[in-house]
Amino acid sequence: MQQQDAVHRLGENLKSTLTALGIGFGGDSDGRAGRVIEFSTPRRLSLLFEKVCLMSQPFSKEIKGPRISAAVAAINGFLQKHELTSVEQCEVRDVKGHACYFVRLEQPSRKSADLIANAVIQAIRAQSWSKSMRFAHQDFTWVRPLRNILVVLGDECLRGELDLGGGESLPFGEHSFSHRASGNKAVIIKNACDYEEILRHNGVIVSAQQRQDKMLTALKKKFNSHALSFIPDAKAALLQEINGLVEYPHVAMGKIPQRFMSLPRTVLISVMWRQQKYIPCFEKNSENLAKHFAFVANVPVVQQIISGNERVLQARLQDAEFLFGEDMRTPLGEYTEKLKHMHYFEGLGSMHAKVLRLQNLATKLAGLLKLDVALVRDTAYLLKADLMTEMVGEFPDLQGIIGGEYARRQGIDADIASAIETHYQPQNPTAPLLRKRLNVCMALADRLDHLVGFWLIGKQPTSSKDPFALRRAALESMHLLVENNISVSLSQLFTWSADEYSRDYDKDIILSLRQFCHQRYKLLLSQGIKFDSYIIEAVFATGVQVNDNMLDTHHKAEALQKFLKSGNRQGLAFGLKRVANILKDVAGDAAAVQIKFLKDAAEKQLWQAYQNHFSACGTDKDSGDHSVQAYQVHLQSLEKLTPHIDKFFDEVLVHAKSEELRQNRVNLLKAIHQQARKIADFSRLPDFVQASPKT
Amino acid sequence: MPLTLQDIILTLHRYWGEQGCVILQPYDMQVGAGTFHWATALRSLGKGDWKAAYVQACRRPKDGRYGDNPNRLQHYYQYQVILKPSPRQSQELYLGSLAAIGIDTAKHDIRFVEDDWESPTLAAWGLGWEVWCDGMEVSQFTYFQQVCGFDCRPVSCELTYGLERLGMYVQGVENVYDLRFSDDYSYGDVFRLAESQHSYYNFVYADSAILLGRFDEIEGECFALLELGDLDLPLPAYDLCLQANHVFNLLDSRKAIGVVERQAYIGRVRNMARGCAEAYLRVVGEG
Numbered sequence: 001m002q003q004q005d006a007v008h009r010l011g012e013n014l015k016s017t018l019t020a021l022g023i024g025f026g027g028d029s030d031g032r033a034g035r036v037i038e039f040s041t042p043r044r045l046s047l048l049f050e051k052v053c054l055m056s057q058p059f060s061k062e063i064k065g066p067r068i069s070a071a072v073a074a075i076n077g078f079l080q081k082h083e084l085t086s087v088e089q090c091e092v093r094d095v096k097g098h099a100c101y102f103v104r105l106e107q108p109s110r111k112s113a114d115l116i117a118n119a120v121i122q123a124i125r126a127q128s129w130s131k132s133m134r135f136a137h138q139d140f141t142w143v144r145p146l147r148n149i150l151v152v153l154g155d156e157c158l159r160g161e162l163d164l165g166g167g168e169s170l171p172f173g174e175h176s177f178s179h180r181a182s183g184n185k186a187v188i189i190k191n192a193c194d195y196e197e198i199l200r201h202n203g204v205i206v207s208a209q210q211r212q213d214k215m216l217t218a219l220k221k222k223f224n225s226h227a228l229s230f231i232p233d234a235k236a237a238l239l240q241e242i243n244g245l246v247e248y249p250h251v252a253m254g255k256i257p258q259r260f261m262s263l264p265r266t267v268l269i270s271v272m273w274r275q276q277k278y279i280p281c282f283e284k285n286s287e288n289l290a291k292h293f294a295f296v297a298n299v300p301v302v303q304q305i306i307s308g309n310e311r312v313l314q315a316r317l318q319d320a321e322f323l324f325g326e327d328m329r330t331p332l333g334e335y336t337e338k339l340k341h342m343h344y345f346e347g348l349g350s351m352h353a354k355v356l357r358l359q360n361l362a363t364k365l366a367g368l369l370k371l372d373v374a375l376v377r378d379t380a381y382l383l384k385a386d387l388m389t390e391m392v393g394e395f396p397d398l399q400g401i402i403g404g405e406y407a408r409r410q411g412i413d414a415d416i417a418s419a420i421e422t423h424y425q426p427q428n429p430t431a432p433l434l435r436k437r438l439n440v441c442m443a444l445a446d447r448l449d450h451l452v453g454f455w456l457i458g459k460q461p462t463s464s465k466d467p468f469a470l471r472r473a474a475l476e477s478m479h480l481l482v483e484n485n486i487s488v489s490l491s492q493l494f495t496w497s498a499d500e501y502s503r504d505y506d507k508d509i510i511l512s513l514r515q516f517c518h519q520r521y522k523l524l525l526s527q528g529i530k531f532d533s534y535i536i537e538a539v540f541a542t543g544v545q546v547n548d549n550m551l552d553t554h555h556k557a558e559a560l561q562k563f564l565k566s567g568n569r570q571g572l573a574f575g576l577k578r579v580a581n582i583l584k585d586v587a588g589d590a591a592a593v594q595i596k597f598l599k600d601a602a603e604k605q606l607w608q609a610y611q612n613h614f615s616a617c618g619t620d621k622d623s624g625d626h627s628v629q630a631y632q633v634h635l636q637s638l639e640k641l642t643p644h645i646d647k648f649f650d651e652v653l654v655h656a657k658s659e660e661l662r663q664n665r666v667n668l669l670k671a672i673h674q675q676a677r678k679i680a681d682f683s684r685l686p687d688f689v690q691a692s693p694k695t
Numbered sequence: 696m697p698l699t700l701q702d703i704i705l706t707l708h709r710y711w712g713e714q715g716c717v718i719l720q721p722y723d724m725q726v727g728a729g730t731f732h733w734a735t736a737l738r739s740l741g742k743g744d745w746k747a748a749y750v751q752a753c754r755r756p757k758d759g760r761y762g763d764n765p766n767r768l769q770h771y772y773q774y775q776v777i778l779k780p781s782p783r784q785s786q787e788l789y790l791g792s793l794a795a796i797g798i799d800t801a802k803h804d805i806r807f808v809e810d811d812w813e814s815p816t817l818a819a820w821g822l823g824w825e826v827w828c829d830g831m832e833v834s835q836f837t838y839f840q841q842v843c844g845f846d847c848r849p850v851s852c853e854l855t856y857g858l859e860r861l862g863m864y865v866q867g868v869e870n871v872y873d874l875r876f877s878d879d880y881s882y883g884d885v886f887r888l889a890e891s892q893h894s895y896y897n898f899v900y901a902d903s904a905i906l907l908g909r910f911d912e913i914e915g916e917c918f919a920l921l922e923l924g925d926l927d928l929p930l931p932a933y934d935l936c937l938q939a940n941h942v943f944n945l946l947d948s949r950k951a952i953g954v955v956e957r958q959a960y961i962g963r964v965r966n967m968a969r970g971c972a973e974a975y976l977r978v979v980g981e982g
Binding site: 278 | 760764765766767780781782783785787790800801802803804805806807808809821822823828829830831838840847849850867869950953954955
């Protein structure tokens with residue numbers, strides 16, 4: 001991928017340089033810069049520009065100079081730069097009230113052959129690499145030592161020189177070079193359009209895509225003839241990487257000795273493709289890993305190459321087998337004791353301390369998830385044990401998976417093994433979420449402890465950096481709660497977790513954590529397809545304190561979305577918006593509405609309607625029912641207020657002259673507003689949500 | 696008949712000698728890699744040209760396997776080449792050396808796999824390749840960009856061959872102890888006993904308390920030499936720096952230091968290395 005990106009960047013630079021010089025290419029009739037064919041191999045980056053015009057387009061350019069009132073030195077400098085002798089050669093024009101000199105440069109048509117060499121050098125210099133290096137005495141940097149530059153225009157080999165600094169330079173070459181296997185011979189490119197074919201004839205497939213296609217075809221053919229199939233997630237990235245290591249792909253298969261097939265599958269796969277860049281395979285139509293692997297070589301494969309690769313794999317698997325054997329001699333639980341010597345993070349104690357915290361936190365969660373406390377404690381105790389194994393030391397990305405594997409093989413309860421194995425999941429947004437309650441318990445406890453820990457030592461993420469993956473931890477926690485229908489207060493969760501750290505902490509941390517989770521989950525939901533973003537905006541706008549239970553919040557959003565989409569509900573939204581808007585400018589707390597100050601019929605009716613709603617479902621006491629259904633009922637009840645709200649605004653002046661009347665009206669509106677805010681901040685709904693204002 | 700291990704070494708000596716390298720002998724200290732030899736670490740600093748090749752015994756206490764594992768050793772040989780400035784034909788020269796020991800590069804799958812190298816203890820880094828021969832890494836190819844915190848100008852090219860691996864490959868042998876060291880002796884004949892005994896020492900019997908004290912003493916002595924004032928003695932100081940590094944490696948294999956402390960120790964060795972490099976550059980007239 002890096003090679004393809006690099007040649008693309010080079011191409012873009014060269015394209016813009018050529019265009020700036022007026023050199024046309026690509027042959028579009030309207031003169032737009034056309035297609036450039038990109039080639040990349042591990043040893044070369046090439047670009048083919050088709051239909052390059054042999055003469056550049058003439059163009060004129062206007063360059064703005066200093067103001068006429070500027071210092072003489074500045075004006076002279078400008079004249080000199082553009083090889084002029086006097087200001088008479090300039091135009092004077094007004095720019096934002098100041099008269100400035102302008103010079104018009106006329107560029108006549110020039111031979112492209114005279115311009116391209118420099119354009120190439122410019123593009124090379126402009127190339128950026130994530131990591132680059134110097135070579136010998138030079139100052140020039142490139143991804144690896146630059147050995148040859150070849151520029152051919154039609155059938156003409158162009159001359160040029162790249163100054164490398166340090167007294168060295170690289171003149172443009174006159175050849176390309178064959179594949180190393182045929183001796184890296186100098187190859188003459190008679191005509192640029194023959195480049196691809198000539199190189200192919202000399203053993204190199206310059207097109208990354210063609211090389212990869214060829215590789216894939218050959219792999220499939222080999223697999224079929226051996227009755228094997230690709231591992232489903234044989235990643236495109238691996239194939240691309242392998243493709244980037246060869247100039248011509250030669251595919252072959254090797255065998256894996258039977259004795260290694262009893263190693264955990266994840267280990268076999270990890271050794272093969274992460275360490276050796278081999279392609280593991282399945283037996284056809286089965287879930288079993290096959291005793292074969294495929295590899296791609298840069299030269300035609302003879303038996304000794306296959307044997308060589310088989311021997312290397314054997315050595316690696318022997319290592320893995322050794323580590324596995326060593327690890328299995330110790331009961332998993334004993335590794336947990338060793339975690340006393342492993343730091344979690346500076347300021348947060350050892351991993352062992354973390355395990356103890358997880359045990360206690362999980363115990364608290366057990367009640368919520370209806371799990372057996374002993375089971376939960378046993379699982380938590382083993383959760384991080386595999387971090388001290390040799391296997392995880394060698395294959396760090398297999399943490400959790402190795403623990404689960406060892407648990408199973410040592411006869412530990414299958415549920416416990418499953419929880420250990422899965423507690424780091426999901427590893428990516430498309431992976432399925434955890435559902436088994438024990439797994440959820442462990443995954444949640446681990447993430448909560450992680451979040452709280454880093455907040456306690458003041459290492460919250462900044463807007464640009466999140467080295468400890470705290471955003472992911474927050475998001476996954478919220479996801480686990482909501483998708484598994486776990487109703488719990490976030491304050492409670494974070495307090496439970498923070499208390500386990502047995503140190504004093506500022507209670508503000510709990511609020512800060514809640515705000516963080518709030519923010520991340522809101523972002524996820526508003527970017528998702530389930531809810532319109534204004535629904536999320538409105539529901540979350542009622543604030544962190546109101547939204548302490550993410551499942552509730554999710555239900556509110558569902559209820560509101562359903563409600564607004566079904567039938568002509570816009571009246572309620574509009575009415576409540578008006579209420580919210582008017583209250584925006586009103587300060588002070590709400591007080592009880594006093595009946596004696598209700599004067600107009602409209603306000604009396606509104607009050608009555610409000611009371612009806614309140615006794616039906618608006619009690620301030622938490623009824624405990626936060627289902628979507630309950631919120632819908634609440635919304636339906638509020639809807640009955642709509643005509644009364646409309647009438648109120650039509651007939652009553654809220655800001656009456658009399659302070660008592662005014663205050664009373666405000667209190668009435670505030671009471672209604674409070675009820676609405678149990679679901680959402682209706683002022684955040686967009687105006688289009690209103691249909692006809694009055695029904 | 697494929698070459699014995701000693702013939703491989705002699706062949707490489709001849710090949711690189713013909714390329715203008717001075718053939719040195721191993722550094723007479725316990726070091727973790729050929730890079731630590733003053734011929735590489737210090738000579739890669741400064742402007743002067745330099746070409747050298749040597750075998751270096753490498754001690755990696757943590758890799759001990761009591762003589763039981765067919766692939767891992769706590770003591771093994773690297774063949775080290777340093778070319779300063781890096782030559783244009785680096786890759787070709789390297790491939791020539793493989794051909795010299797009998798690896799026909801047209802009949803074997805030789806691939807240069809992009810790899811970058813870094814040594815936190817030496818405050819050094821470079822870009823380069825791992826060289827894979829039929830799937831096995833046989834050499835590391837590095838263009839040093841910085842050593843001991845100083846930019847390398849000119850850039851040196853370092854080649855490091857894993858001799859046992861290369862030998863096993865050339866001889867088609869699967870167990871390192873079966874490697875033919877010479878016509879008459881196998882690798883096991885020469886080293887099996889040592890592997891076993893040193894593993895016991897590295898993992899069980901090395902005295903951590905003494906080692907911890909020893910590290911501090913050596914460090915103190917190293918800095919004292921760098922702070923003489925009227926005289927710069929970077930070469931003896933560098934010996935001490937490497938001694939400290941080896942003590943650190945033993946403490947590591949004894950699991951006597953925690954993860955955070957490890958970083959602190961690495962930093963201490965790095966500071967010593969930097970001090971030596973600074974003094975060295977002064978001595979060669981570039982500091």
